[in-house]
Amino acid sequence: MARKQIFYTAGPAELYQKFEEYLQEAVDNQLGSISHRSGQFKKIYQHTDEQLRTLLNIPAENAIMFTGSASEIWERIILNCVELESFHLVNGSFSKKFYQYAAALGRHAHKMEKPMGEGFTYGEIEVPEYAELIATTQNETSSGVQMREADIHKLKRSNSDKLIAVDMVSSAPIPDLDFKLVDTAFFSVQKSFGLPAGLGVWIANEACLEKANKLKNEKGLSIGAHHTLPELWSQSKEYQTPATPNVMEIFLLGKVAEDMNKTGIDAIRKETDRKAKLIYNFFENKQGYSVSVQKEALRSRTVAVIDTEAPSSEIINVLKEKNLIVGAGYGPKKLSQIRISNFVANSSEQIELLLAEMDKI
C-alpha cells in the first residue's frame, strides 16, 4: 500500500523506504516469537552491531547496547558514569532534560545555558573543575541547533580527565564523531534511521565501564538495577541482553544500517548536507519565513527550524491537506515556528516536493 502521508516531522518520522519489506521479512521469519537467548537472536544482534560499527566507525572495544528509549539512556549515563557532578550544555528542551535527569538523580548538575536558537562553540565553554562528565547535545531537536563534531572533539581533548557524552538522538548517523574521543553516545531509531519508536541505542567505551565499576565496587554506590552498564556491557559482548529486548526492531535497525553501508556513509552525509542547503536556502529567500538559527555553522543538518510570520498552525494545516506532515515548533515556539526533518528517509524528491508546495502558500 502506498503511504498516504509524507512525514517531515522530527521523530517519530518518515519511515525508511524499505521498512515494510524488512518488517515483512521479520514477520515471515517469526522474529516476534524467537527466544532472545537463541543463536538466531545472537546473529541478529551481531549483524546490527557490526553494521552500526561500520556505519559510525565505532572501535571494537566499545559496546553497542540496546534500551527501551534514548531517554532511558540519559538516566543510565548519569547513574553509571557520574558520582557527584555533571556538566551540561543546555540550549533547548532535550539538552535541558538531560540536565534535569542528573539533578533528579541527586547529582550536582552544572549547566551552561543558551537561549533557543543559539549553540555552543568550543572556545566559550568553561567546564567546572569537578565535573566528571560533560553532556553535549550534538543535535537539539527542539531548536534545530547543532554542535559541530570538531567542537565536541576539542572539548574532550582539553578535558581528557572527564567523560564526554554526546546526545545524537535526532542526528545519528550523520555526525562524524570520533569514537576514540567520544566516551559515550546514544540515539533512538525513530529519527534518522526511519523506524518506529521503541528502541534506544547506547554506545559506550571502557572508560565508562570502569567508572561504573568504580562507583559500584569501590564506592559502594547504587548504579541502578535495570540496564546497568556493567550488565548491558557483558551481555553485549555475547550479543545478548539482560532483559527481553525489542528483537524485531534490533533486526530492522541492522537491515537499515546495512543498506546505509551499501550506499556509504560519506554519500549519505553529502546528500544530507545537500538537502539541508536546499531547505535553508529556500527559507532564507521566502517572504514570511526565516531560518531560526542565525549562525550557519550551527544549523542542524537533520532538523530545520524555521520562524514563521503567520501562525505555524495555518501553514501546517495547508500542507496537511496535501498529505505533507510538518512539525510545529517545540513548546513555547509551537505557534511561531515549524520544524522540518531532513532525515535519511526524507528523499531528495520529498524535500523538493515540500518546498514546491510551500512556495505556493
Next chain:
Amino acid sequence: MARKQIFYTAGPAELYQKFEEYLQEAVDNQLGSISHRSGQFKKIYQHTDEQLRTLLNIPAENAIMFTGSASEIWERIILNCVELESFHLVNGSFSKKFYQYAAALGRHAHKMEKPMGEGFTYGEIEVPEYAELIATTQNETSSGVQMREADIHKLKRSNSDKLIAVDMVSSAPIPDLDFKLVDTAFFSVQKSFGLPAGLGVWIANEACLEKANKLKNEKGLSIGAHHTLPELWSQSKEYQTPATPNVMEIFLLGKVAEDMNKTGIDAIRKETDRKAKLIYNFFENKQGYSVSVQKEALRSRTVAVIDTEAPSSEIINVLKEKNLIVGAGYGPKKLSQIRISNFVANSSEQIELLLAEMDKI
C-alpha cells in the same frame, strides 16, 4: 504467509492469531510515523487503556502506564514505592531478580525463599514489620509455579498498611486480581498477549503515587529520573507518555485486548484452565515425564514445567523437526525440564497437536 513454526515457549511466544492483520493495519495507518503528542496517538492510548481496564477489571482511579519492558518496572516500583525496606516472595529466577533489583537499589530487601517448583500459600507467610512493599510473583516463569489470587488478596488484607506488588508478566490477563486490593501489577506483551517484545505495562493505584510523592517531596529522595511514577501517572491521565513510547505496540495491545473482551475474559480463563488440565493430565500419565510442581493448586495456568527423564534437549529437537518449538528448563534445570506455554495464542488445536506429537516420542 502461514507460520512455519508453532511456539510453545514462555515468551517471546506464539503470536496472537490476528497479529499480522493488526500489524498491517498499523502499517497502513502509518502509526510508525505519527507524533506521540498527536490526538491520533491519544486515541490509541485511550483505546488500549479502556480495553485493558475492561479486561482486567481495573478501577478508573488506577493508572495504566507504558515502559520499555516489565524488568524496567521492577526498578520503577522499588524507586518509587520503597524508601527503606521491601519484602519478596522468591521461588524462582524472576522473583529473585525483583529481589536483587531492590538490593541493587540500596534497599534493605527481605525475602522468603522456596526451592524451584514450590510456591507460597497465605498462611505460611510472615511479613517483616518494617517492609513497605510486598513483592509477589503471581506466575514464576522459570519454575511454573503460581500464587493463587486468593492468597495474594489475603496477604494484602492482613497487611493493609503495606503496598502489594504483583508480577503477572507471564500470566496476565488470566489471573483474576482484585485491583481494589492490589496496589501495583505489571506485565509484558510477549507472553500471553501474543505480541513481539518491546513494551511493559504498569498498573498502579493512588497509594503508590502518594508514596512516590512522599519520597520525593517530603523525604527529598531521588525516585529516579526516567519514567518516574508521578510523571508517568500525570501523563497517562491525558493518554500521554513522558518520552516517545512504542506507539505501534500500544496500538497492537489495544487490538488484542479488544478481541479478548469480545470473547470475554471468563471464557478465556475457562479455556486456559481447560487447556492447562489437558497438558498436566497428559504428563501425569506419560512415562518418562512428570509435572514439576507437586501441589496442583500452585501449578501455573500459563507455563507448564515438566520434568523429563531424557535430556530435554533430545525431546526439544525431535519436536523442533516437526516445527513445534518448546522451551528448555530455566537455568540449572535447562536439561532436566521442558517448559510449555499455555498462552491465549496457543489454541486448543495447537495444544492437542503438541500432545499428540509428544505421545509418539
